[in-house]
Amino acid sequence: MELQIISEGRRGAYAKRRMAEFADRCRQGGLAVTPQRLAIIEALLAATDHPRAETIFAAVRKLHPHISLATVHRTLETLCQIGEARKVTMLHDSARYDGNLAPHHHVVCVRCRRIRDVEISGLERVIDSNAELKGFRPLGWSLEIQALCDSCRKEASDARRRGRRQALK
Amino acid sequence: MELQIISEGRRGAYAKRRMAEFADRCRQGGLAVTPQRLAIIEALLAATDHPRAETIFAAVRKLHPHISLATVHRTLETLCQIGEARKVTMLHDSARYDGNLAPHHHVVCVRCRRIRDVEISGLERVIDSNAELKGFRPLGWSLEIQALCDSCRKEASDARRRGRRQALK
DNA sequence: GCCTAGATGATAATTATTACCATCCGATAC
């Protein structure tokens, strides 16, 4: 299969630089530089709407009809793992509800997905004085702090230790 | 079917007050006060872990084996609509990705789910000086501003107008 | 008690994502 770089279009300097770095950063992460990965990162950099896998799939498909949706899903996750993309919706896999109506925020463990309430004051001031929301009328806001909880931190370091031992065998 | 109030247990004063208000607030919202709804809001108020529908289902089921998972899903959404609960994961229905690695935040239209980047400075200071994250080691944070975008605002008000006309017929 | 709109339970359908596996190909060593 042969894929080519999607049209230059009106990509910004940022996207251009990121594309230039991309191959190296893949290799640094131990990943092969495939035409699919190039097409997907390029579509992601060209988008301004924080797309879902399906949207990227549709965009990439126009030029490369053979690409598979599964590849798009996999690749987007991979890009997040090597730090080339971010998942905006950390807790997207199922809806989580909160009965606490008082204004508050959340710390989320990135590993076990436990969520705990946090109170933070003074946010309102920072947002009001700062955010330019042209075209959007704000209704509310919520801060999500990504974190590692103590028990996950312990388990993660144990796993690393085991991994190292495995690697030495 | 007959459901009863889940054991008093160690419900806080907050939950107690909310339970007391609940029936009235349902009627205000034009909703029937059913045993299922009582059981679900009570389970939600008793939980501190921002549960998913399945978790509430499991909790409620212990005392009320006949309740359906579909009812739990529907009811949780309904509770959000009348303002008795919040969905912590507004954009949970599909994963959204972002190629922009620079630190930034998001405004999300609650209607069409468009997401736009916002830059907000000074957040770091507020969080560091404020948040008590006992047991969690922070890795990053992101602020999500819920909003209504201009075009959705227009459509929503058009729809209301149509609705009123319908209602007059 | 009776009636009706709305609520529920049971289950099918839909949607997003992941798993699986045969085949392919990028990267490295020759």
Added chain:
DNA sequence: GTATCGGATGGTAATAATTATCATCTAGGC
């Protein structure tokens, strides 16, 4: 350039979460 090999891909089945459908039931107003 060729051979080799482990990771990557495409096609598709499987899974998980949620929503739709519809027959039945019931809360709330009379």
